[in-house]
Amino acid sequence: MAPGLSLAGELHRDDEQLESRYQKGVQYLYENSNGIMNRVPTKYILPISERPNSRTEDHCNARSTNLNLPVIDCAELQGPDRSQVIQSLAKACEEYGFFQLVNHGISREIIQNMIDAARRFFELSFDERAKYMSSDMFAPVRYGTSFNQNKDKVFCWRDFLKLSCTPISNSLEYWPSSPIDFRKVALNYANQTKSLYLMLMGAILESLGLLEEPMEEANGNPILKEFEDGSQLMVLNCYPPCPEPDLTLGMPAHSDYGLLTLLLQDEVKGLQIEHQGNWLTVEPVPNSFVVNVGDHLEIFSNGKYKSVLHRVLVNSSNHRISIASLHSLPFDCVVRPSPKLIDETNPRRYKDTDFATFLEYISSREPKTKNFLESRKLM
Ligand SMILES: O=C(O)CCC(=O)C(=O)O
Numbered sequence: 310m311a312p313g314l315s316l317a318g319e320l321h322r323d324d325e326q327l328e329s330r331y332q333k334g335v336q337y338l339y340e341n342s343n344g345i346m347n348r349v350p351t352k353y354i355l356p357i358s359e360r361p362n363s364r365t366e367d368h369c370n371a372r373s374t375n376l377n378l379p380v381i382d383c384a385e386l387q388g389p390d391r392s393q394v395i396q397s398l399a400k401a402c403e404e405y406g407f408f409q410l411v412n413h414g415i416s417r418e419i420i421q422n423m424i425d426a427a428r429r430f431f432e433l434s435f436d437e438r439a440k441y442m443s444s445d446m447f448a449p450v451r452y453g454t455s456f457n458q459n460k461d462k463v464f465c466w467r468d469f470l471k472l473s474c475t476p477i478s479n480s481l482e483y484w485p486s487s488p489i490d491f492r493k494v495a496l497n498y499a500n501q502t503k504s505l506y507l508m509l510m511g512a513i514l515e516s517l518g519l520l521e522e523p524m525e526e527a528n529g530n531p532i533l534k535e536f537e538d539g540s541q542l543m544v545l546n547c548y549p550p551c552p553e554p555d556l557t558l559g560m561p562a563h564s565d566y567g568l569l570t571l572l573l574q575d576e577v578k579g580l581q582i583e584h585q586g587n588w589l590t591v592e593p594v595p596n597s598f599v600v601n602v603g604d605h606l607e608i609f610s611n612g613k614y615k616s617v618l619h620r621v622l623v624n625s626s627n628h629r630i631s632i633a634s635l636h637s638l639p640f641d642c643v644v645r646p647s648p649k650l651i652d653e654t655n656p657r658r659y660k661d662t663d664f665a666t667f668l669e670y671i672s673s674r675e676p677k678t679k680n681f682l683e684s685r686k687l688m
């Protein structure tokens with residue numbers, strides 16, 4: 310065989326080997342580096358214009374600028390004099406698309422147990438984690454890496470475990486059985502976040518003027534049948550230390566697809582949101598949730614509430630864990646602007662959409678193209 314051909318063959322094989330290594334995720338890379346990974350592999354290096362500190366992007370980066378999000382106090386939301394906090398909620402959803410939720414009633418223990426269970430899952434051996442790898446978007450459990458590992462040309466520095474909770478009774482038996490208490494802890498956490506979401510959704514509907522009666526306070530939850538039957542997906546994110554954090558991202562800029570996301574982050578910062586043309590870092594507040602408006606709520610509110618772009622930075626010294634709980638209507642439901650929010654001065658701004666259209670969009674999309682929401686806009 311001609312030497313050139315043999316060399317090409319070798320290179321090809323090397324590329325394949327590397328590729329299959331990257332498919333195993335960044336925690337795998339980290340674990341197998343023996344603590345000496347000085348450079349980030351080329352696979353994770355973003356073009357200059359997309360790096361965290363790029364100023365050539367439309368947005369100027371503000372890595373050192375921290376943001377204290379508007380704070381919504383759940384105790385006030387459930388108290389007798391709610392009008393003030395309902396107004397603050399509306400303002401936060403319009404201006405930031407994000408808020409910090411405090412006094413939410415989920416105990417410190419449940420929160421800490423969930424973060425610990427997630428951390429311990431990502432510390433399991435690779436073979437144990439790999440049992441949950443799947444490219445099926447409908448799998449009740451899915452372990453993977455990057456954003457869309459079958460499409461991304463450049464990978465991001467993140468591994469994830471997605472747990473479908475719709476309905477939990479059908480999914481639970483597929484969730485990881487290791488660490489030993491994982492299912493119990495995640496189930497408890499999923500149920501608690503669902504109740505919290507329903508309470509918040511009641512307040513959001515009220516803030517949009519869409520509830521005939523104020524929220525029922527009998528058991529603290531509104532009666533919102535179609536929301537109760539809605540979908541819930543939990544995403545456990547793991548961002549290991551990265552040797553060159555300025556060259557890559559934990560998650561690229563994206564918006565979340567559902568109505569609301571309830572995000573728990575540990576004490577390590579990394580989440581940035583786009584606000585008035587800047588990337589601002591959200592300060593972690595212990596025992597609170599970061600809540601954000603998703604694409605479906607922007608559509609449902611006919612553009613009044615904003616589904617805002619956010620991304621995640623990585624760092625060279627600390628692991629970061631976050632847990633996102635994404636809530637929406639049932640998968641077979643059509644999401645459309647609420648008819649009560651459409652009139653002559655406020656024409657309909659979005660097309661109807663459903664979950665199948667969304668899945669089709671993300672599985673066919675080229676990385677970095679405009680987000681899904683843009684494709685639903687009428688003007
Ligand atoms: O890790 C974070 O802080 C954000 C995660 C996120 O945006 C997501 O899971 O959609």
Ligand SMILES: [Fe+2]
Binds near residue numbers: 563564565619633
């Ligand atoms: Fe997100």
